[in-house]
Amino acid sequence: MSTQPEQLAETGTLRQQHQREPAPVAAAPGRRLEALTPYLFLAPYLLLFTVFVLVPAIYGFWISLHSWDFLLPAKPFVGLQNYTSLFTEGSLTGFNFWQSMRATWTFVAYSVPLLLVIPLLVALVLNRSFPGRTVFRAIYFAPYVLGVAVIGILFRFLLDTNIGLLNSFLGALGIDRIAWLSEIPWVWVSLVGATVWWTLGFNAIIYLAGLQDIGRDQYEAAEVDGANAWNKFWHITIPGLRPVLVLVTTITILASANMFGQSLLISQGAPGNATRTAIMYIAEEGLGSFRMGNAAAMSYLLMLFLIATSLAVFAFFRRWED
Numbered sequence: 243m244s245t246q247p248e249q250l251a252e253t254g255t256l257r258q259q260h261q262r263e264p265a266p267v268a269a270a271p272g273r274r275l276e277a278l279t280p281y282l283f284l285a286p287y288l289l290l291f292t293v294f295v296l297v298p299a300i301y302g303f304w305i306s307l308h309s310w311d312f313l314l315p316a317k318p319f320v321g322l323q324n325y326t327s328l329f330t331e332g333s334l335t336g337f338n339f340w341q342s343m344r345a346t347w348t349f350v351a352y353s354v355p356l357l358l359v360i361p362l363l364v365a366l367v368l369n370r371s372f373p374g375r376t377v378f379r380a381i382y383f384a385p386y387v388l389g390v391a392v393i394g395i396l397f398r399f400l401l402d403t404n405i406g407l408l409n410s411f412l413g414a415l416g417i418d419r420i421a422w423l424s425e426i427p428w429v430w431v432s433l434v435g436a437t438v439w440w441t442l443g444f445n446a447i448i449y450l451a452g453l454q455d456i457g458r459d460q461y462e463a464a465e466v467d468g469a470n471a472w473n474k475f476w477h478i479t480i481p482g483l484r485p486v487l488v489l490v491t492t493i494t495i496l497a498s499a500n501m502f503g504q505s506l507l508i509s510q511g512a513p514g515n516a517t518r519t520a521i522m523y524i525a526e527e528g529l530g531s532f533r534m535g536n537a538a539a540m541s542y543l544l545m546l547f548l549i550a551t552s553l554a555v556f557a558f559f560r561r562w563e564d
Contacts, residue, residue: 306538313532324539335527339540341515342523343547345505349519350498352434357494358487361442365449366479379450383443394507397436398423401508424512433504433517441497445490452486453479488559492552499548520544 306324308317328336368379385393400407401422409419422432456479464474480487502521505511511518518526520540528537 302538303542305534306542308535309533310535310538311532312534317535320535324535325543327536328539328543335533335536338515338523338527339520339543342518342520343544345515345517346499346501346520348430349433349501349505349517350495352430353437353498353501354491354494356434356438357442357445357498358491360438361445361490362449362483364442364446365453368446368450369453379447382446385440386443388440390503391507393436393440394503397432397504397508401432423509426513426516429509429512429517433501433509436508437498437501437504445494448486448490449483452483456482484559484563488556491559492555495551495555496548499544499551 307319307321309320309324310317327333328339330336364382368375368382399405401409403409403419403421403423406422408422413419420428422428460478460482461474464478469477500521501519502525505517505519505522509517511522515523521544524537524540524544527540528534
């Protein structure tokens, strides 16, 4: 049994230990604000993303499940009927949609290779040192700042069969007029040519930024080893541009698949509906015929195709890197 002096000693020891232990301190207000700072910076973007992207996307999907005519009060729920009708044999809406999808991917197949190769060649030239290089960079990028309405009117004036400047020039040389805007394949030449001229500057600038990140020492080491221009391009430039190539390829495919203004203003979907793209037909179906449910369903189906295409691009470059 403990004696009274021993109990007093133990009590004194415990009291000293308790006095030495710091009392818990509440988190300072400054630290709380510091922890919230990233979320405060993200808040404006998240608010805009929610209001202008997330909510419209959910609402658009809801519309796609209805027979939606915004001029009529009744908008009956039809479930997936707007989607299944696109795959139903004999459906006029399905036929027109897949025809427009064929036109869309035809344009993608023609334009994307040119918009990948030509801007790269331009960037390789502009990456060299020569007098007036800055001026040439501005010249190549200048058309990209023009609106699609300007591009449409410009090329409509240049390529018109009867009064176009190009046919007037060809006529002066004794060459028959070409129906640039109403005959296959010339209408595709017109649309692709206008798009390449208009947008190649954007891709060229991205390529140029990627080229400037490749160290000159790699090329100098390759020259010491006896590499020629092609070897340096294939084994140094292309691997160094791989992240840029992924970006340029993806955004170019997506932009080409969403082509609308050029077809509407230059060819007006001619001949027939051969150049009426998916976006053009969706706009006609939703805003022209007031069938918003069908238009929304087609929009989401196009979105799935674009997502699948983007994933295929990433998988291709990942396998290439491996």
